[in-house]
Amino acid sequence: xxxxxxxxxxxxxxxxxxxxxxxxxxxxxxxxxxxxxxxxxxxxxxxxxxxxxxxxxxxxxxxxxxxxxxxxxxxxxxxxxxxxxxxxxxxxxxxxxxxxxxxxxxxxxxxxxxxxxxxxxxxxxxxxxxxxxxxxxxxxxxxxxxxxxxxxxxxxxxxxxxxxxxxxxxxxxxxxxxxxxxxxxxxxxxxxxxxxxxxxxxxxxxxxxxxxxxxxxxxxxxxxxxxxxxxxxxxxxxxxxxxxxxxxxxxxxxxxxxxxxxxxxxxxxxxxxxxxxxxxxxx
Amino acid sequence: xxxxxxxxxxxxxxxxxxxxxxxxxxxxxxxxxxxxxxxxxxxxxxxxxxxxxxxxxxxxxxxxxxxxxxxxxxxxxxxxxxxxxxxxxxxxxxxxxxxxxxxxxxxxxxxxxxxxxxxxxxxxxxxxxxxxxxxxxxxxxxxxxxxxxxxxxxxxxxxxxxxxxxxxxxxxxxxxxxxxxxxxxxxxxxxxxxxxxxxxxxxxxxxxxxxxxxxxxxxxxxxxxxxxxxxxxxxxxxxxxxxxxxxxxxxxxxxxxxxxxxxxxxxxxxxxxxxxxxxxxxxxxxxxxxxxxxxxxxxxxxxxxxxxxxxxxxxxxxxxxxxxxxxxxxxxxxxxxxxxxxxxxxxxxxxxxxxxxxxxxxxxxxxxxxxxxxxxxxxxxxxxxxxxxxxxxxxxxxxxxxxxxxxxxxxxxxxxxxxxxxxxxxxxxxxxxxxxxxxxxxxxxxxxxxxxxxxxxxxxxxxxxxxxxxxxxxxxxxxxxxxxxxxxxxxxxxxxxxxxxxxxxxxxxxxxxxxxxxxxxxxxxxxxxxxxxxxxxxxxxxxxxxxxxxxxxxxxxxxxxxxxxxx
Numbered sequence: 039x040x041x042x043x044x045x046x047x048x049x050x051x052x053x054x055x056x057x058x059x060x061x062x063x064x065x066x067x068x069x070x071x072x073x074x075x076x077x078x079x080x081x082x083x084x085x086x087x088x089x090x091x092x093x094x095x096x097x098x099x100x101x102x103x104x105x106x107x108x109x110x111x112x113x114x115x116x117x118x119x120x121x122x123x124x125x126x127x128x129x130x131x132x133x134x135x136x137x138x139x140x141x142x143x144x145x146x147x148x149x150x151x152x153x154x155x156x157x158x159x160x161x162x163x164x165x166x167x168x169x170x171x172x173x174x175x176x177x178x179x180x181x182x183x184x185x186x187x188x189x190x191x192x193x194x195x196x197x198x199x200x201x202x203x204x205x206x207x208x209x210x211x212x213x214x215x216x217x218x219x220x221x222x223x224x225x226x227x228x229x230x231x232x233x234x235x236x237x238x239x240x241x242x243x244x245x246x247x248x249x250x251x252x253x254x255x256x257x258x259x260x261x262x263x264x265x266x267x268x269x270x271x272x273x274x275x276x277x278x279x280x281x282x283x284x285x286x287x288x289x290x291x292x293x294x295x296x297x298x299x300x301x302x303x304x305x306x307x308x309x310x311x312x313x314x315x316x317x318x319x320x321x
Numbered sequence: 322x323x324x325x326x327x328x329x330x331x332x333x334x335x336x337x338x339x340x341x342x343x344x345x346x347x348x349x350x351x352x353x354x355x356x357x358x359x360x361x362x363x364x365x366x367x368x369x370x371x372x373x374x375x376x377x378x379x380x381x382x383x384x385x386x387x388x389x390x391x392x393x394x395x396x397x398x399x400x401x402x403x404x405x406x407x408x409x410x411x412x413x414x415x416x417x418x419x420x421x422x423x424x425x426x427x428x429x430x431x432x433x434x435x436x437x438x439x440x441x442x443x444x445x446x447x448x449x450x451x452x453x454x455x456x457x458x459x460x461x462x463x464x465x466x467x468x469x470x471x472x473x474x475x476x477x478x479x480x481x482x483x484x485x486x487x488x489x490x491x492x493x494x495x496x497x498x499x500x501x502x503x504x505x506x507x508x509x510x511x512x513x514x515x516x517x518x519x520x521x522x523x524x525x526x527x528x529x530x531x532x533x534x535x536x537x538x539x540x541x542x543x544x545x546x547x548x549x550x551x552x553x554x555x556x557x558x559x560x561x562x563x564x565x566x567x568x569x570x571x572x573x574x575x576x577x578x579x580x581x582x583x584x585x586x587x588x589x590x591x592x593x594x595x596x597x598x599x600x601x602x603x604x605x606x607x608x609x610x611x612x613x614x615x616x617x618x619x620x621x622x623x624x625x626x627x628x629x630x631x632x633x634x635x636x637x638x639x640x641x642x643x644x645x646x647x648x649x650x651x652x653x654x655x656x657x658x659x660x661x662x663x664x665x666x667x668x669x670x671x672x673x674x675x676x677x678x679x680x681x682x683x684x685x686x687x688x689x690x691x692x693x694x695x696x697x698x699x700x701x702x703x704x705x706x707x708x709x710x711x712x713x714x715x716x717x718x719x720x721x722x723x724x725x726x727x728x729x730x731x732x733x734x735x736x737x738x739x740x741x742x743x744x745x746x747x748x749x750x751x752x753x754x755x756x757x758x759x760x761x762x763x764x765x766x767x768x769x770x771x772x773x774x775x776x777x778x779x780x781x782x783x784x785x786x787x788x789x790x791x792x793x794x795x796x797x798x799x800x801x802x803x804x805x806x807x808x809x810x811x812x813x814x815x816x817x818x819x820x821x822x823x824x825x826x827x828x829x830x831x832x833x834x835x836x837x838x839x840x841x842x843x844x845x846x847x848x849x850x851x852x853x854x855x856x857x858x859x860x861x862x863x864x865x866x867x868x869x870x871x872x873x874x875x876x877x878x879x880x881x882x883x884x885x886x887x888x
Contacts, residue, residue, distance in 0.1 A: 079770070080770065080772045080773075080783075081779075083768065083770055083781070083783045084779045084781045084783070085779070087768070092730065092731060092768055146778075257815060257836070258815060258834065258836030258837070258838055258854075259813075259814070259815060259834065259836065259838060259840075259849070259852070260838065260849075260852055
């Protein structure tokens with residue numbers, strides 16, 4: 039029995055099934071149906087809440103879905119596609135491939151979408167802030183761009199913030215500026231690993247006595263790959279280090295009122311929210 | 322064929338091509354006591370070579386029920402999921418040992434070319450390795466090279482209902498057949514020589530949420546399996562099939578029906594969808610003809626409302642008569658569970674002098690020692706962080722705190738839903754008298770919500786999710802002394818792993834981590850002696866075998882089955 043043959047047939051079936059379902063699934067058959075939303079909530083709890091949190095308010099791993107604007111497209115068809123096919127290159131798996139929950143039927147996916155619509159904040163969550171001024175601060179006096187990249191420009195020591203505005207709640211972003219130790223951002227995600235490495239701070243003294251501070255890129259019991267504050271990447275065998283200290287104290291300073299007023303913070307949040315407009319959901 | 326000197330010490334452990342005892346290359350029988358030492362291993366090489374050559378020409382030795390009972394007599398083979406009927410996952414091979422483990426190198430790699438978790442523990446019989454893979458693959462490989470002899474993949478329906486990945490953990494072997502439990506809830510027998518299907522038995526209708534992921538257990542002429550489906554409101558069971566015909570000989574429902582003892586532990590009709598799956602391979606005590614099986618959560622896992630009572634026999638250890646499936650006794654680890662604390666960890670037999678025990682590091686964070694003649698609890702001690710229980714009943718069994726139940730908005734409880742350990746196998750090393758287990762230090766926020774049952778649909782009664790602060794979140798391999806329940810040493814993992822543990826007579830324990838390392842540790846001290854980066858998290862339990870006088874250790878990671886040996 040040839041695996042290739044099986045694989046081929048399987049792919050053909052998948053393609054034809056996908057073609058059929060796509061045609062049928064442009065609009066939500068349960069739109070605004072409260073009963074369907076309730077059923078969708080059950081499915082959401084079982085399949086989605088692990089990353090997106092209860093009430094779809096977002097978790098450490100999944101975006102806040104109460105935002106009306108979705109990073110990978112906001113229309114019914116976009117949501118269906120995102121749920122059914124996943125988002126390649128992210129932690130969002132295709133329907134049925136979560137390894138945790140189980141695959142949903144088309145009907146159940148529409149119920150989940152109905153539920154998500156029911157918890158979306160109706161009032162557009164536009165911040166009261168000056169995005170233009172926020173951009174100036176980000177790249178200038180705020181010094182954010184020293185460590186954070188936006189649309190290919192900026193530093194690499196902290197997470198890329200291009201899409202943060204479209205996936206996180208305003209309060210989440212503001213809190214992360216005021217209190218960066220609260221939750222460390224997720225870094226490299228390995229395909230087979232449940233949880234990605236976080237942006238933990240690491241201080242080492244190498245075999246020659248050189249002291250280095252930076253963030254963990256990748257670590258296991260025996261080795262450490264880190265980026266120092268000059269964005270140099272190092273690989274160390276742990277048993278060769280003179281000292282090794284890792285903390286959950288972020289390298290990012292806590293921006294208090296003196297460093298950044300509430301008004302300036304609002305402007306920076308407004309700038310982040312203005313970014314990463316959905317591309318229409320194309321691949 | 323290479324001629325190796327034979328001292329005749331252990332050749333009587335071998336069978337020839339027809340299954341007769343193999344007399345050894347010099348044709349003489351010798352009844353000196355068996356030695357599992359390195360000398361013994363090297364001297365069996367000629368016998369192994371002869372058997373491998375037999376396989377190539379005229380088919381292989383038959384695996385008789387007697388060989389399964391006497392698996393300790395043929396340490397070069399790995400005849401069942403846990404290595405022996407006692408569930409010890411201990412290899413008596415010692416060619417790879419504390420002194421030379423640092424020199425281990427990869428020997429060969431077999432790729433299933435499939436995605437998803439690769440959880441198999443392969444079998445090795447007389448030079449042939451039999452394994453499974455994702456999406457119900459099975460294969461026989463030349464154990465010296467990893468080159469396939471045959472490959473099989475079940476044509477699965479598109480609407481199967483696996484819980485947690487399209488996984489399979491391995492095969493059983495008996496006679497000339499290997500046995501596979503499938504994700505569409507069938508039990509099939511494959512011809513060990515060709516991979517052709519010999520018989521195909523339906524255990525249950527998979528559309529109702531049943532699936533099989535465990536490696537079957539062969540006892541006498543029976544093939545025993547249990548089912549998965551605690552996430553779908555199934556009614557769990559353990560089955561025995563005739564190895565020759567595939568006819569079902571007995572079924573034990575893990576949720577008692579009307580009129581049966583234990584039925585009263587379920588509210589109303591909740592027993593019909595009570596879950597209690599049996600999804601990890603059991604063990605067997607030939608002397609008493611007792612087979613020990615463990616069960617998982619009552620359904621729905623995160624909601625106790627509507628199923629008031631202890632919910633027998635969920636999260637239990639069951640002692641069944643191997644011929645009839647009749648219940649001899651049970652011990653329930655977690656009553657009326659609301660945290661998915663499945664007891665589906667291999668129940669391991671340990672003897673302490675006259676005491677015949679079953680030990681289990683349970684998903685609920687306690688290490689339990691139970692008398693295996695009576696099911697009486699002897700001790701229960703925590704081996705990981707526990708918040709769900711802070712008291713014990715008169716028997717000494719942990720009792721759940723009232724305020725540990727899931728709430729609509731979530732309640733933080735330790736261990737988390739994945740448990741303080743899970744299905745990955747522990748090991749018991751008779752040389753150190755220590756029990757080694759993968760511990761996961763993780764808490765979760767458990768929420769609950771009413772959920773109507775719908776046949777074949779996920780039935781959790783809500784969800785769990787990790788703490789926002791992500792702490793604690795790490796793991797450890799712990800060496801527990803079953804006599805005291807105390808941890809003698811631990812090897813910390815940066816994050817919780819899904820790898821099982823193997824111990825060997827070389828004074829080693831092998832395990833893997835989520836960061837992708839496969840590691841050899843000193844069994845006495847926990848010191849790391851060697852590691853290899855597999856390139857993917859390890860989601861399997863390792864094993865060891867020998868062929869041509871050379872010991873190998875094997876583990877599945879990513880889509881690769883990797884083997885290691887000395888240069």
